[in-house]
Amino acid sequence: MTNEATSLTSALAALLATSIARAGGWLPFDRFMAQALYAPGLGYYANGSRKFGSLPSSGSDFVTAPELTPLFGSALAVQVGDALQATGTDEVWEFGAGSGALALQLLQALGDRVRRYTIVDLSGSLRARQQEALTAFGDRVQWAGELPAQFSGVVVGNEVLDAMPVKLLARSAGVWHERGVVLHEGRLSFADRPTDLRPPVEIEGGHDYLTEIHPQAEAFVRTLADRLERGAAFFLDYGFAEDEYYHPQRHMGTLMCHRGHLADTDPLADVGLKDITAHVNFSGIALAAQEAGLGVLGYTTQARFLLNCGLLDQLAGASFPQLAAAQTLIQEHEMGELFKVIGFHKTGFWEASGFSQGDRTHRL
Numbered sequence: 589m590t591n592e593a594t595s596l597t598s599a600l601a602a603l604l605a606t607s608i609a610r611a612g613g614w615l616p617f618d619r620f621m622a623q624a625l626y627a628p629g630l631g632y633y634a635n636g637s638r639k640f641g642s643l644p645s646s647g648s649d650f651v652t653a654p655e656l657t658p659l660f661g662s663a664l665a666v667q668v669g670d671a672l673q674a675t676g677t678d679e680v681w682e683f684g685a686g687s688g689a690l691a692l693q694l695l696q697a698l699g700d701r702v703r704r705y706t707i708v709d710l711s712g713s714l715r716a717r718q719q720e721a722l723t724a725f726g727d728r729v730q731w732a733g734e735l736p737a738q739f740s741g742v743v744v745g746n747e748v749l750d751a752m753p754v755k756l757l758a759r760s761a762g763v764w765h766e767r768g769v770v771l772h773e774g775r776l777s778f779a780d781r782p783t784d785l786r787p788p789v790e791i792e793g794g795h796d797y798l799t800e801i802h803p804q805a806e807a808f809v810r811t812l813a814d815r816l817e818r819g820a821a822f823f824l825d826y827g828f829a830e831d832e833y834y835h836p837q838r839h840m841g842t843l844m845c846h847r848g849h850l851a852d853t854d855p856l857a858d859v860g861l862k863d864i865t866a867h868v869n870f871s872g873i874a875l876a877a878q879e880a881g882l883g884v885l886g887y888t889t890q891a892r893f894l895l896n897c898g899l900l901d902q903l904a905g906a907s908f909p910q911l912a913a914a915q916t917l918i919q920e921h922e923m924g925e926l927f928k929v930i931g932f933h934k935t936g937f938w939e940a941s942g943f944s945q946g947d948r949t950h951r952l
């Protein structure tokens with residue numbers, strides 16, 4: 589570990605130790621995760637490390653679809669353009685814009701159809717990167733610390749919901765516990781407490797079972813639904829509908845960390861130096877959105893969505909590396925099947941292009 593990394597983790601560890609003490613010695617995992625990822629200046633998304641990129645040699649930790657190929661953004665632009673027209677809006681709102689790659693791709697593809705592009709990101713260090721990437725667009729691109737009380741436009745979020753803190757629930761010896769973080773002999777460790785919280789569906793069997801629930805992602809979608817006056821929203825992420833998420837055999841949950849293009853399952857080690865993420869329960873997201881006034885436009889796999897948006901047409905004349913990247917986006921064993929897209933409308937359903945074939949809304 590470099591000196592910089594060591595001092596970063598020790599400053600974050602000191603902050604976490606204070607938070608644990610203030611919480612009475614036991615910090616619920618979602619509050620731990622919020623600090624590990626977003627504590628100002630120290631959390632993984634708040635410090636200056638590189639994070640996104642194709643190769644570990646760039647100092648990056650993982651790759652996302654817009655980092656992999658601009659074809660992702662140009663295909664998504666077909667859906668966003670269709671939504672701008674169908675909802676009579678001319679603004680795009682992107683949550684969690686990372687390096688700014690997707691914003692660049694959408695703005696290039698949509699041209700004058702986007703009067704204003706607003707980025708909402710919790711991370712100040714990423715905002716600086718986004719500003720650098722998007723200078724060419726001048727005042728058309730803006731940044732907001734939070735959503736205004738009312739807004740209209742088309743919302744996009746790629747791999748944002750998975751970055752929102754989750755609660756961990758563990759069933760052991762038939763009793764449900766909430767997992768929290770304590771300091772044990774000076775080290776961060778897990779401790780479970782009995783809880784009334786439950787997964788949204790009953791987990792068959794009496795075996796020990798670890799899983800997540802997503803109150804923050806669901807609250808985020810509710811707020812979005814409340815404040816969106818006119819428009820649509822599209823979220824792309826890895827995850828499943830709840831019957832698959834809470835399948836009795838998925839007894840280890842989906843919590844995962846990413847660093848240097850390697851995955852591990854220990855969020856308590858090297859805090860602040862790696863991403864912590866959980867899959868999305870798309871049924872919970874759809875339900876929260878519907879309860880708050882959004883309608884579902886569609887839900888499908890990323891492969892199906894991108895093909896519906898004409899990805900194949902865009903491959904004419906593509907270079908070999910671009911073809912290979914497009915394959916990664918749509919192949920079943922890569923991002924094609926695990927990644928899903930969900931779309932919402934506020935003011936009336938229309939046949940959205942991305943869900944024209946292979947819609948799986950009935951499976952939510």
Ligand SMILES: C[S@@+](CC[C@H](N)C(=O)[O-])C[C@H]1O[C@@H](n2cnc3c(N)ncnc32)[C@H](O)[C@@H]1O
Nearest residue numbers: 633652684685686708709710711746747748751
């Ligand atoms: C895994 S990264 C994805 C970045 C980018 N969308 C991409 O695909 O490369 C997650 C991003 O979501 C942001 N984020 C997490 N929670 C957020 C929230 N509640 N509002 C806005 N941004 C959020 C993080 O700061 C980070 O930029």
